[in-house]
Amino acid sequence: MNKQDVIKDNWFTIKDIDAIDSPALVIYRERVLENISTMLSMIDDVKRLRPHVKTHKVKEAVLLLMEAGIYKFKCATIAEAEMLGLSSAPDVLLAYQPTKPKLKRFIAIIKKYPSTKFSCLVDNIISAKNIGAEAEANNMVIPVYIDLNVGMNRTGTTPGNEAIEFYKACNHISGIQAIGLHAYDGHIRNPDIQQRTIECNKAFEPVLQMQNILLNDGLTKPVIVAGGSPTFPIHAKRKEIECSPGTFIYWDKGYQLSCKEQSFSPAALVISRVVSLPSATKLCLDLGHKSIAAENTLDKRVYFLNAPDLIFTGQSEEHLVAEVPVDHDYKIGDVLYGLPYHICPTVALYERAWVVENSKVADEWKIIARDRKINL
Numbered sequence: 623m624n625k626q627d628v629i630k631d632n633w634f635t636i637k638d639i640d641a642i643d644s645p646a647l648v649i650y651r652e653r654v655l656e657n658i659s660t661m662l663s664m665i666d667d668v669k670r671l672r673p674h675v676k677t678h679k680v681k682e683a684v685l686l687l688m689e690a691g692i693y694k695f696k697c698a699t700i701a702e703a704e705m706l707g708l709s710s711a712p713d714v715l716l717a718y719q720p721t722k723p724k725l726k727r728f729i730a731i732i733k734k735y736p737s738t739k740f741s742c743l744v745d746n747i748i749s750a751k752n753i754g755a756e757a758e759a760n761n762m763v764i765p766v767y768i769d770l771n772v773g774m775n776r777t778g779t780t781p782g783n784e785a786i787e788f789y790k791a792c793n794h795i796s797g798i799q800a801i802g803l804h805a806y807d808g809h810i811r812n813p814d815i816q817q818r819t820i821e822c823n824k825a826f827e828p829v830l831q832m833q834n835i836l837l838n839d840g841l842t843k844p845v846i847v848a849g850g851s852p853t854f855p856i857h858a859k860r861k862e863i864e865c866s867p868g869t870f871i872y873w874d875k876g877y878q879l880s881c882k883e884q885s886f887s888p889a890a891l892v893i894s895r896v897v898s899l900p901s902a903t904k905l906c907l908d909l910g911h912k913s914i915a916a917e918n919t920l921d922k923r924v925y926f927l928n929a930p931d932l933i934f935t936g937q938s939e940e941h942l943v944a945e946v947p948v949d950h951d952y953k954i955g956d957v958l959y960g961l962p963y964h965i966c967p968t969v970a971l972y973e974r975a976w977v978v979e980n981s982k983v984a985d986e987w988k989i990i991a992r993d994r995k996i997n998l
Contacts, residue, residue: 632927634650635959636648636893636981636983638982639893639957644894644895644957645910645914646892646893646975646976647890647891647892647972647974647976648890648891648975648976648978649889649890649978649987650889650890651977651979651984651985652979653888654683654872655686657870657871657872657886657887657889658686658690660886660887661854661870661886662690664855664858665858665865666861669693670864670865672715672864672865672866673866673867673868673871674695674696674697674698674850674868675695675696675991676699676868676966677965677966677969678871678969678989679705679992680705680991681709683871684711685709687871688711694712694713695711695714696714696717696868698716698718699991700716700728700731700998701990701993701994704731704735704991704996705990705991706738707731707734707738707740708735708990710738711738712737712738712739713738713741714739715743716728716741717804717866718743719742720742721752725752725756728742729757729762730998731998732760732762732764733760739765740764741764743767744766744767744768744769744792745770745771745779747788747791750788750791750795753766753798754795754797755796755797756797757798758797759797763797763798763799764798765798765799765801765802766798766801767800767801767804767847768792768802768804769804770785770803770829772805772806772807772828773810774806774807778806781805781828782828782832786832786839789841789844790839793841800844801844801845802845802846803829803833803845803846803847804848805829805848805849806850807822807853808850808852813879813880815855815881819856822849822857823856829848845864846863848863848864848865848866850867850868851877851881852877852880854884870884872889872890872969873886873889873890874963874964874968875924876922888961890962890969891927891960891961891962892909892913892968893958894913894942894957895907895955895956895958896952896953896954896955896958898954899953900943902948903946903947903950904945904946905943905944906941906942906943907943907944907958908940908942909941909942909960910940911937911938912971913940913968913971914971915962915963915965915967915971916937917964917967918963920936921933922963923963924942925960925961925963926958926959926961927960928958928959932946933945972992973988973992974986974988974989975987
């Protein structure tokens with residue numbers, strides 16, 4: 623089949639593609655709205671949603687989520703926190719433990735956007751005291767969530783007696799108030815949803831036990847913020863737990879393969895063009911390391927929807943080289959529509975995204991939180 627026939631009538635085809643230089647990030651707005659709707663259909667109460675903004679990093683997506691009734695958000699960087707403040711998001715959890723300059727910036731964000739309720743993570747008494755002291759010096763009390771290590775093994779304290787005592791201790795530190803537990807289980811991503819559910823439930827059980835003990839000890843019931851995209855459909859079935867999917871808004875090839883039980887649609891692609899035909903069986907594209915997340919092996923970085931059989935043989939900063947059959951019909955300037963395997967770091971490589979509606983370029987979104995700093 624001719625490659626032009628492959629893209630004919632497909633959802634991703636952009637009628638005015640020549641208006642977009644490549645490489646480029648393209649967002650399909652209608653599909654973003656569909657993904658938001660799908661997320662809402664997977665949970666019983668919109669108030670239990672606290673989506674992570676790390677994937678999209680744009681105000682426009684935040685506004686679409688707020689229009690859908692979502693008012694709680696999670697973020698990982700100070701820039702993302704400020705983006706949410708700029709968007710007038712009501713409730714923001716910085717899923718990171720701020721220290722030194724980051725803590726001072728976080729305090730500045732809280733002061734600049736008083737209509738937004740900001741909170742953060744903490745996993746040790748020294749950080750808790752430092753955050754409390756900085757907050758008290760600025761006449762504020764910062765709500766904190768105890769970061770629990772449920773198997774990710776990167777941050778957090780192990781659920782149990784020490785974590786319980788730590789939670790209680792935080793409520794005796796001026797400047798902070800412990801209000802909840804944070805349990806990110808990003809290591810659980812078995813493609814078999816039944817096995818993933820077993821692993822998720824096992825990791826979550828100590829968190830639930832900890833919540834019950836704190837409640838029985840006379841404390842206000844701690845809020846639990848749990849999970850990411852792979853375990854979202856599992857945590858969504860629990861009552862009262864806040865869920866934090868992020869990738870759902872754009873989806874990607876990686877989760878399309880590993881989370882087949884979730885019906886989100888790809889809503890973000892990278893656009894690339896053929897820039898050279900160095901041999902009869904080789905073509906070169908303008909999609910280098912700087913344009914697509916490169917942490918995976920070469921065969922798991924991008925999947926071209928209109929050229930699925932390309933075999934990648936090399937990539938450098940600005941180029942991606944692929945093998946093709948000797949009788950191929952690729953030409954210089956041909957457009958390829960690529961679905962990233964990992965959309966989150968791919969988005970961070972772009973200053974702006976082209977927004978497509980009705981198969982035509984309609985807008986552009988400035989990805990303001992891909993920078994380390996916006997204003998503060």
